Amino acid sequence: MLYKLDMPSLSIVMPSMNEEETIRICIEKAQSIFKKYSIEGEIIIADNSSDRTAEIAASMGAKVIGPIKGYGNAYLKGLAEAKGDYIAIADADNTYDLLELDKFLDPLMAGDADFIMGTRLKGDIKKGAMPWLHQYIGNPFLTGMLNLLFGTKISDAHCGMRAFTKEALEKMDLKTHGMELASEMIIEAAKCGLRIKEVPITYYSRRTPSKLRSFQDGWRHIRFMMLYRPLPFLFLPGAVVFVLGALITGSLLLTGNVAENRLHSFILGCMLLILGGQMISTGGYLKTYGLIRGMYPNDKGNTAKWLNYHSLEKELFAGSIILIAGILLGLKVVYTWISSGYGSLSEVKSAVISMVFAFIGLQMIFSAIVLSVMLLEVDTDW
Structure with a gap:
């Protein structure tokens, strides 16, 4: 018409x-x-x-x-x-x-x-x-x-x-x-x-x-x-879960209360640390994808700063340090076990902390790698 x-x-x-x-x-x-x-x-x-x-x-x-x-x-x-x-x-x-x-x-x-x-x-x-x-x-x-x-x-x-x-x-x-x-x-x-x-x-x-x-x-x-809104969906809940896990785990370690009757609370705190770290990382993936898609036109400067190459290098370095700490603590547990003649071993606290450190360190490393790959074609120097 x-x-x-x-x-x-x-x-x-x-x-x-x-x-x-x-x-x-x-x-x-x-x-x-x-x-x-x-x-x-x-x-x-x-x-x-x-x-x-x-x-x-x-x-x-x-x-x-x-x-x-x-x-x-x-x-x-x-x-x-x-x-x-x-x-x-x-x-x-x-x-x-x-x-x-x-x-x-x-x-x-x-x-x-x-x-x-x-x-x-x-x-x-x-x-x-x-x-x-x-x-x-x-x-x-x-x-x-x-x-x-x-x-x-x-x-x-x-x-x-x-x-x-x-x-x-x-x-x-x-x-x-x-x-x-x-x-x-x-x-x-x-x-x-x-x-x-x-x-x-x-x-x-x-x-x-x-x-x-x-x-x-x-x-x-x-x-x-x-x-569109990874902050309220993932970042904030992830941060709350992570901090809660850190408080539970830290308080038990500082007071020396990781005994048989508090072991479940200690494991719960470690699980919350891992879950919170995973949620924060996933929020980072979503934020980066949104940035690439141009979904935050009014937030380009602040978003790009924390996602630039140097920030990702720092995350890679920090993740490596935490991973190494977990590995060293795990090796200590193995050494104690060997020294005891491969018998029964009461090193649950150290073994769990080693696992948590290793997981969080690996998560940070993988996040740094994934985010850097996602941003390869993006000019973050806005």
Whole structure:
């Protein structure tokens, strides 16, 4: 469809995969919105179907691109083609009623918001439309986590019906290729300071089986949020666990209370030391990957400083010292055992400390190696 220069325009982007039963009604509803607002519009179908979905959509005047595999990929390709002043997105399975787009367009056109989210949880969820696990556990949990980490105040982070201005889209740096694009879009909108508004909508049941995978897709969203915020997910909990382990272990060693009745506490403290070190290292991996992906544009200087080559050399050196200390302590235990004629030996304390030192030292060495390899192609001298 051609645009008139004196009229605003609307692009509606819908990903589709084998939606031949519903694609026609979705396009008809979209076209009725164009007429209602007397607005020039285009419908973009990002398709990966093996049925007649693409054929039906093209016959009704929609622009079909594809095949495109992946939910996020479909939206990235579709949004790249969108030329409208306003852009709306929704699934092509008719679970979202495109006739309700007026709730989204009115505040956008009035300049009251930059980004409009639909909310099913404050709207009307028809019977059988959403599994109870999603409605009462999964969606509220993931939405609450996103609100806590990124300072948003939304009720339904995974609602797929949204609308925003062209300018808002250009500000959001969308990159992800899977289901986590739904979370990334909100995170980017919040980071860019876009005015976000929610509107209640009706959610209908699908005619065909759902393509969602509850636990796999939920984990993808959590993993993505961990990548954006490794500090509260891993660094801080890891530091707390590590310090707690150090306090338990250190207090027992200093007071000489590593006797038979306190041995379990001593082992617990050592386990916490190892677990805390592992969590901190994993947080470092995530932070580095996020840096490489350009996910911290406002934190490049501070992040790069502690990840530069010289800092990694220091970690390698410190890890080697701790590893050597563990090995020497272990050799002392072996020497004591040999000196006793290979008989019974009561060196549990030294053996456990040796193991902890060796593990933490190796962990630091491996972390230094992995991080340096990840940063080989990155200029950290920003």
